[in-house]
Amino acid sequence: MAKLKAGIIGTGQATGISKAHLLGYQECENVEFIGVYNHTRANAEKWCDAYGLDHALCYDSADALIADADLISICTPNYAHIEYVKKCLEANTHVLCEKPISTSCAEFAQLEQPLKTTSAIAMVGYNYRHIPGLRMIHDLVCSGKLGRIYTIRHCMGAPRLANESVPMEWRFVRSLSGAGALTDFGSHALDILRYITGSDDLKLENLSARTATFIPARAGRDGTPQQVENDDAAMVLATVNGGTLYSLTLSRVGVASAWLELVAQYGIVRFDLMNPCQIDVQLRESGRPYGAKQTLVAEDADAWKQAGVPVPYKACAETVKEFVRLVETGEKPATDLYYGLQIQKDIEAIERIG
Numbered sequence: 402m403a404k405l406k407a408g409i410i411g412t413g414q415a416t417g418i419s420k421a422h423l424l425g426y427q428e429c430e431n432v433e434f435i436g437v438y439n440h441t442r443a444n445a446e447k448w449c450d451a452y453g454l455d456h457a458l459c460y461d462s463a464d465a466l467i468a469d470a471d472l473i474s475i476c477t478p479n480y481a482h483i484e485y486v487k488k489c490l491e492a493n494t495h496v497l498c499e500k501p502i503s504t505s506c507a508e509f510a511q512l513e514q515p516l517k518t519t520s521a522i523a524m525v526g527y528n529y530r531h532i533p534g535l536r537m538i539h540d541l542v543c544s545g546k547l548g549r550i551y552t553i554r555h556c557m558g559a560p561r562l563a564n565e566s567v568p569m570e571w572r573f574v575r576s577l578s579g580a581g582a583l584t585d586f587g588s589h590a591l592d593i594l595r596y597i598t599g600s601d602d603l604k605l606e607n608l609s610a611r612t613a614t615f616i617p618a619r620a621g622r623d624g625t626p627q628q629v630e631n632d633d634a635a636m637v638l639a640t641v642n643g644g645t646l647y648s649l650t651l652s653r654v655g656v657a658s659a660w661l662e663l664v665a666q667y668g669i670v671r672f673d674l675m676n677p678c679q680i681d682v683q684l685r686e687s688g689r690p691y692g693a694k695q696t697l698v699a700e701d702a703d704a705w706k707q708a709g710v711p712v713p714y715k716a717c718a719e720t721v722k723e724f725v726r727l728v729e730t731g732e733k734p735a736t737d738l739y740y741g742l743q744i745q746k747d748i749e750a751i752e753r754i755g
Contacts, residue, residue, distance in 0.1 A: 404433040405728065408470040410463050410485050411477030412439045412448040418499060419476040421528075421714035423452060425721025426472075432725055434458070438466045467492050472728060474526075474721065475499060478571045479578050483508045486523065486738070490515035495522040497724040500588040502741030504579035506749060509742050516738065522727050524734035525741035527592035531719040532712060533678040533699030535593060538663065538670055541682070543599045548666030550598065550645045555661045557586040558652035562616075562633070569619040572653075573629040579745075580752050581631035582653040583612065587751070590649055591744050592736065593661070598642060601740065605639040605647070605747055612636075612755035615654055637751055677712045678702035 407426045413419045419437070426432045438460040439445040445459040460466040467473055467488050475485045475498040483503045489496035490512065502525050503509055516523070529535060541547060561567065571577040578584060595603050612635045618626035637649040650656070659674035668684040669691060678699045683691040699705075708715045727734055734740075 402431070404431055405429075405471040405725065406435045406469060407432050407472040407474070407725075408435055408460070408466045409437045409474045409476055410439075410466065411475060411481070412437065412444050413476045418714075418717060419448065419474070420452065421710070421717035422474040422476060422497075422721050424710065424714065425718035426474075426725075428718060429722055429725045431729070432472070435469060436460045436466050438463045463488065467494050470494055472725065473497070479504050479584065480571070480576065483511050487511055487515055490519040490521055490523060493520045495724075495728045497524050497526055497721065498738075498741075499526050500592075500741065501525075501579060501584050501745055501748065502738055503745060504576070504584075506742060506745050509738075509745070512738060522724070522731075522734065523738050524724055524727065525736045525738060525744075526717065526720045526724075527589060527596075527736050527744075528713060528716040528720045529589045529593055530596040530736075531716045531723070532674075533701055533705060534672045534676070534680050535597060535661070537680050537697060537699055538597045538661070538672060539599065541668075541670065541680075542597055542663070542665075546684075547663075547668045547670070550642070550663060550665045552646045552648075552664045553594065553597075553641075553662070554648050555590055555593070556650040556656055557590050557659045558582065558634075558650070558654075558656035559586075560655035561653075563654040565616050565619075567619065569621045569627045569629075573619055573627075573631065575630040578631060580748055581614070581629075581633060582651040583632055583635050583748050583752055583755075585653055586651040587635065587649075587748050588744055590651065591747050594641065594647065594649075597661075597663070598645075600642055601735070602743075603641055605637075605641060605750065608637070608639045608750060608754065610635060610637045610751045610755040612752065632752075632755070635751065635755055674712065678705050 426434050436458040472495045612632035615633045621627040633654045634652040639647045661672045663670045671681045685691045
């Protein structure tokens with residue numbers, strides 16, 4: 402059987418997420434990686450050099466790569482997602498798009514018509530749901546063993562942009578990125594909320610939020626200060642699923658750790674990204690106090706520890722492999738484009754009141 406041909410659009414100079422997509426394709430025996438496109442060819446060639454690939458894999462146009470490929474990963478800045486997803490849908494080329502699906506809900510209208518006629522599998526890459534600890538929480542909640550969920554507290558962030566000497570980049574520009582930390586980390590957090598509760602159609606109710614920009618200007622290409630147009634951090638409070646209290650802290654200027662805590666009728670569960678393959682659990686029976694803390698370790702913990710790449714990259718590679726599996730089976734993705742639109746609606750609702 403002929404191998405599926407895969408390509409990547411966008412090389413991701415700042416965080417290099419395209420490396421994880423490449424890793425995922427390379428781990429699929431039934432996939433052949435055929436090329437990469439970047440609007441700056443020199444960056445595409447540097448990317449090939451970094452990963453030991455021939456410059457012959459560098460395409461001079463996205464259209465040519467989409468025409469040649471069966472599978473496309475989109476790893477561009479946010480503003481270009483809709484453009485390339487649309488091209489893939491029109492060419493009936495299966496597409497995995499990095500989150501978010503767009504910088505605004507209004508842009509999604511461009512996909513409505515091609516979605517009616519395409520035969521392509523189209524998926525948004527919410528990578529964190531593949532992390533073993535979060536998968537264990539999902540399984541525990543959906544088993545019903547925890548009973549009613551009382552509260553969910555979640556904190557996500559990263560320190561790279563805490564350094565005020567990091568120059569102006571697309572992430573700080575509203576038209577290119579959309580929201581700031583709300584998009585960078587909120588996309589993942591809002592997906593995790595739906596995933597661990599098994600509630601794809603979840604709605605944020607009684608919503609309140611605050612956002613802030615702590616580093617209001619960054620040096621432009623000519624060295625002069627340019628205004629940062631979106632948020633550095635956000636705090637969200639809401640109720641979900643008929644009364645569960647939900648709080649969320651997001652920060653691109655750093656957090657001490659990324660963690661998730663869930664308090665339920667019959668248990669307390671805590672996850673820390675520093676230990677991605679385990680969760681701490683305290684269970685209780687009705688009428689009795691909580692028992693001693695237990696640490697549960699995922700069955701595939703050793704494979705994750707031996708991966709040799711950061712946890713988000715390993716999770717992304719797993720997302721790519723899931724994408725390939727769905728293309729082979731024809732199954733509908735759990736995180737299809739309409740699911741991505743729902744996440745974007747939540748982000749915009751938070752941003753409006755923040």
